[in-house]
Amino acid sequence: MDYKMFKAINQLSGRCLLIDFLMILISNRIRYVFIFVLIYMWFRNNSNKIASRNAVISAGITLVMNLLIKLFYYKPRPFIKRRVGILIPSKMDSSFPSKHTLLMFAVSTSIFLYERFIGSILWVLSILTGFSRIWVGHHYPSDIIGSAFIGSITSILYDKTARCVNYISRQ
Known part of the structure; x- marks a missing residue:
């Protein structure tokens, strides 16, 4: 089913x-939109500064998770097992998880928890990023769905933990 x-x-x-150009652009360059949003939010107000900080920390946590998962689990990329259309060169490492998708969903979820409108736009861009990774031939849909889940859950758990610690420290 995944391969289909x-x-x-x-x-x-x-x-x-x-469309190929657009998918390659999204796959390789959309992170700069996310960086711009994080910088913009950092200088906007205190609530947005917290969201921006949480997004960066969540992204860092997902990078560590990505490293750990790839250390212990290997899933061949689609172009390794089969003849597929590949638009841009890729590493030969594990297909799961998708680092691009992990990071985009970690950031967009963190932002969404504080700014629904901007977070929703970033979520759409995150979905497009995941889709583009399939389009260019680097990941299976299950890699994208799993990465989106891990990135989002990491951000939610970090936000809940940070709020709890903040609440306890004020008591």
Whole structure:
């Protein structure tokens, strides 16, 4: 099922130069939009500064989780096992989790907990990032869904923990 979904999406790549360019752009450069939003929020007000800080810490936690998962679990990327359309070069490391998707969802979820509108826009961009990673031939849909889940849950748990510690420290 995972491969069938991957194939349904990935077989569309290479057919339209404009869409391929857009998917490569999203896959490789969307992180700069996220960085800009984090910087903007840092200087906006105290609540947004907290959201921005939490997003960076959650992203750091997901990077460590990514490293640990890849250390103990290996899932071959789609282009290693099969002949698929690949639009940009990739590492030969494990397909799961998708670092791009982990980071985007960690940041967008952290922002969403404080600023629903901006967080919703970032979530859409996160979904597009995950989709683009399938389009360019680097990840299976299950890699993207799992990474989105891990990134989001990490941010929620970190936010709840930080609020609890903050509440306790004020008592």
